[in-house]
Amino acid sequence: MNIGIDVGGMSIKAGIVDNSGNILAKYSVPTPRDGNESFSAAVKKAIDEVLKIHPVEKISSIGIGAPGIVDRENGVLVYSTNIGYKNVPIREFLGKEYGCEVYVENDANSAALGEFYASGDKKNFAFITLGTGVGGGVILNGKLYTGSNGVGCELGHIVTHARGTKCGCGRSGCWEAYASVTALMRFTEEARESLNIGDEKISGKTVFDEARKGNAAAIEVRDRWIEEVAIGITNIVNIFQPEEIVIGGAISKEGDTLLLPIREYVDANEYCAKHNDIKITKINLPRAGDSAGILGAAYIGRNIKE
Numbered sequence: 001m002n003i004g005i006d007v008g009g010m011s012i013k014a015g016i017v018d019n020s021g022n023i024l025a026k027y028s029v030p031t032p033r034d035g036n037e038s039f040s041a042a043v044k045k046a047i048d049e050v051l052k053i054h055p056v057e058k059i060s061s062i063g064i065g066a067p068g069i070v071d072r073e074n075g076v077l078v079y080s081t082n083i084g085y086k087n088v089p090i091r092e093f094l095g096k097e098y099g100c101e102v103y104v105e106n107d108a109n110s111a112a113l114g115e116f117y118a119s120g121d122k123k124n125f126a127f128i129t130l131g132t133g134v135g136g137g138v139i140l141n142g143k144l145y146t147g148s149n150g151v152g153c154e155l156g157h158i159v160t161h162a163r164g165t166k167c168g169c170g171r172s173g174c175w176e177a178y179a180s181v182t183a184l185m186r187f188t189e190e191a192r193e194s195l196n197i198g199d200e201k202i203s204g205k206t207v208f209d210e211a212r213k214g215n216a217a218a219i220e221v222r223d224r225w226i227e228e229v230a231i232g233i234t235n236i237v238n239i240f241q242p243e244e245i246v247i248g249g250a251i252s253k254e255g256d257t258l259l260l261p262i263r264e265y266v267d268a269n270e271y272c273a274k275h276n277d278i279k280i281t282k283i284n285l286p287r288a289g290d291s292a293g294i295l296g297a298a299y300i301g302r303n304i305k306e
């Protein structure tokens with residue numbers, strides 16, 4: 001039995017996961033933002049509570065997916081701007097508490113692993129999450145690929161617009177600056193007048209909702225953003241030709257409205273566009289969804305070992 005911990009800005013979720021990928025129990029606690037000690041204590045509390053719901057005889061491993069920079073080798077959560085911990089030796093702490101192996105991974109990679117294990121029998125796989133930024137992870141030959149220094153596959157930071165909008169990473173024109181939900185909200189704000197939405201508060205759903213009502217300006221903004229998403233996905237197909245790319249993030253709840261035009265664009269534009277016999281990549285919506293972080297974290301150790 002493995003325990004997966006999904007650390008988010010709002011909550012720390014712990015789950016007990018069996019060897020077939022079933023989550024047997026979950027418990028979540030609010031994420032403290034006042035330093036290492038209260039953070040470690042909150043992780044321990046989440047684990048203790050979930051073990052009360054579903055007692056386990058032997059814990060094989062604990063995995064933690066956390067935002068920011070992680071040191072996999074030493075099991076340390078190095079740094080996260082939005083949670084405020086620094087150099088948390090979480091392996092040492094939890095190893096002593098629970099007497100098992102402890103693994104750490106970046107949260108996007110850990111969610112990618114979760115979707116990978118939920119995707120069935122695949123070897124090459126990519127997961128994209130559209131949110132405040134564009135994140136994701138890549139699995140090659142069954143293994144999470146993180147580059148030679150551990151920070152590879154920053155998929156949001158491939159450039160899709162030369163001299164384009166400045167990105168948080170310092171470069172201009174990154175995919176993230178056009179395909180994140182933040183970008184969608186920027187496009188919506190820029191079109192506020194033609195959208196005829198008065199001073200309505202804008203969210204990622206605004207143009208999707210307006211488009212459903214037949215608002216032509218909203219359809220235009222929505223389709224422009226979906227094209228930006230599809231351009232980056234086509235680039236990923238061209239680089240990896242994975243068996244599957246899964247598109248996650250809360251916006252993926254838009255379902256076919258989002259998925260179908262992306263499939264259509266990629267199908268027409270990827271390198272093998274004219275060669276149906278060698279096309280591989282399927283583009284799909286998440287299977288594990290909100291549980292991807294817990295599931296992936298629980299399987300970090302398994303992915304390293306198997």
Ligand SMILES: [Zn+2]
Pocket residue numbers: 156157167168169170171174176
């Ligand atoms: Zn960037």
